[in-house]
Amino acid sequence: MDLVKQSDVSTSQDEETEFAIDLRHGLGLIARHRMACGDVAKGFGLWRLALTLSWLDIRLRYRGSILGPFWLTLSTALMIGSLGFLYAFLFHTPIRDYLPFLSLSLILWTFIATIISEGCTVFVSAEGMIRSMRIPFSVYLGQLLARNILILGHNVVVIVVVFLAFQVPVSFAAFAAIPAFLIWMVDGIATALLLGAICARFRDIPPIIGSIMQIAFYVSAVMFKPEFLGKRGWFLLYDPFFTLLQIVRQPLLGSIPGYATYLSAIGFSIALCALTWYTFLRVRHRIAFWI
Amino acid sequence: MAASIDVQNLQIDFPLYHGQSRSLKKTLLNKAKGSSRVEENSQHKTVIKAVRDISFSLRAGERLGIxxxxxxxxxxxxxxxAGVYEPVGGRVQIRGSLNAMLDPGQGMNMELTGRENVALRGRFHRMNQQEIEHLQEDVRNFAELGDFFDLPVRTYSSGMIVRLAFAMxxxxxxxxxxxxxxxxxxxxxxxxKAQERLESLVRGADILVLSTHINEIVRSWCTRVIWMEDGRIRADGPAGEVLDAFAGGKTDQSLFPETVLS
Known part of the structure; x- marks a missing residue:
């Protein structure tokens, strides 16, 4: 064989011992962990790809429109403005009290709800890419999260304007929202992974999730302040949507939630992550066949 | 260590989950009884046995035609x-950097422009901004896209899509x-032009695996050929021998246009 060999002979040592592809059937538990961790680690390594993908998603959605992504801001502002006055009247609350609460609540809820509904299709909608090359599944999760954070960034403008207009004081308590938001990011990835995998296999899940979210929206004190329920609000502590919302929302409104709220939110997050990891271990290698 | 490919007893089954019904299952199972590529697995799910009992090893310097x-x-x-489908049975190991050219669409987003698609591919290969710009120029020149490079891929002709995908x-x-x-x-x-670029790429690679039914290409590029039938290896050996057997085994010559490239 007289072959002209042009490729670098000097590829780095560590790459030479590594397999580009090493896949086999019937992995044990440890090997499955290793594959799943590898997926996450490689996904982190490709963060630029995830970021570019998410930015292009937004660009695509608003290609050719004059306001572009600021349509999001505008429509959120309109929604909050109109709902705010109506519900402030219905709940007999002063508008200066209610509107800051509602703007924060609604925008944060939209963030959660969008991650959940898009999570259902995170793998199915990436079918073309998944079938054509081996990319860590975590890249698609990063794409989804980054996209939604970018959208949240556009909506935050509304919150800032409302807070300034009503001169809502922001205390040091607001810093407590930062670790809480980090919990959200972890939960967001976990939710998208769990739902993305399950929904790829069982196509009846997305409508079920849709109706659960609808109920959760009305139950979880998004539109009304939890105080309105008085003593009947005890169940809220068992509602993960509420407690998770509360650990970000309440600090921004100036007070730290009680420890029971944190306990519930963190406990739910741990359970969610454990369930997601277990699912990922079991189905990671099957996802490409399901989509 | 040089590049290598090792495949042992590879099996890939496609599950039929969606639109599955008892009667469909029965029909499929009955129809397929002859060749039996549609089967029920141990969990009573209908599966299509796409690939079974595939074993071969390739070392640096080998060019395999399928x-x-x-x-x-x-x-x-x-x-x-390429690692898209993980084995349902057996094992696949590949050493060395890998590039898979599987289909022209290849993860391209039809709504994005050619330039943006190239940027994505660059990101996939962990390139930085500068390298990506370089790549974009290279692709743009080679694919002869001109101003179309900044238009959405869905506006391209099919020839342009192939050119873009190929260049990328x-x-x-x-x-x-x-x-x-x-x-x-x-x-x-x-x-x-493509032939030239491809040949330099093929020469540069340590191992080539090429799937085609155009004999001429296989004959000129490959040192070894695997003939697949019904998801199994029918023959595996030096290019000339297997190709002759393959050509002899078929009845209709016109099905295999060997003159496509000339």
Whole structure:
């Protein structure tokens, strides 16, 4: 064989011992962990790809429109403005009290709800890419999260304007929202992974999730302040949507939630992550066949 | 250690979950009784056995052609090698940097412009901004897209899509190159240019795995050929021998246009 060999002979040592592809059937538990961790680690390594993908998603959605992504801001502002006055009247609350609460609540809820509904299709909608090359599944999760954070960034403008207009004081308590938001990011990835995998296999899940979210929206004190329920609000502590919302929302409104709220939110997050990891271990290698 | 590919007892089954009904299952099972590629697995699920009992090893310097009729499992095998489908049985190991040219769409987003698609591919290969700009120029020039490069891919003609995909896929020089036959499409003037670039790429790679049913290409590029039939290896050996057997085994010569490239 007289072959002209042009490729670098000097590829780095560590790459030479590594397999580009090493896949086999019937992995044990440890090997499955290793594959799943590898997926996450490689996904982190490709963060630029995830970021570019998410930015292009937004660009695509608003290609050719004059306001572009600021349509999001505008429509959120309109929604909050109109709902705010109506519900402030219905709940007999002063508008200066209610509107800051509602703007924060609604925008944060939209963030959660969008991650959940898009999570259902995170793998199915990436079918073309998944079938054509081996990319860590975590890249698609990063794409989804980054996209939604970018959208949240556009909506935050509304919150800032409302807070300034009503001169809502922001205390040091607001810093407590930062670790809480980090919990959200972890939960967001976990939710998208769990739902993305399950929904790829069982196509009846997305409508079920849709109706659960609808109920959760009305139950979880998004539109009304939890105080309105008085003593009947005890169940809220068992509602993960509420407690998770509360650990970000309440600090921004100036007070730290009680420890029971944190306990519930963190406990739910741990359970969610454990369930997601277990699912990922079991189905990671099957996802490409399901989509 | 040099590049290598090791495949042991590879098996890939496709589950039939969606739109599955008892009667459909029965029909399929009855119909398939002859060749029995549709089977019920141990969990009573209907599966299509796309690829089974595939074992071979390739070392640096080998060029493998995979031939077979449509539906013989060539593309599935390539996808399994690329790591898209993980084995349902057996094992796949590949050493060395890998580039898989599987289909012209290849993860391209039709709504994005050519430039943006190239940027994405660059990001996938962990390139920085500067390298990506370089790549974009390279692809743009080679694919002769002109102003279309900044228009959404869905506005391209099919020839332009193939040119873009080809230019993009061949911009990376891997040690192990997996190729499906689509790159032979495209208009005549582009073809000679493509041939040149492809040949330099093929020479640069340590291992080539090429799936096609165009004999001429396999004969000139490959040192070894695997003939696939019904998801199994029918024959495996030196290119000339297997190709002759393959050509002898078929009845209708016109099905295999050996003059496509000339």
């Amino acid at each position: 031939v077979g009729h449509n539906g013989a499992g060539k593309t599935t095998l390539l996808r399994a090698l 896929a061949t911009a990376f020089r891997p040690e192990v190159l997996l190729m499906d036959e689509w790159f032979l499409a495209g208009d005549a003037s582009f073809r000679s």
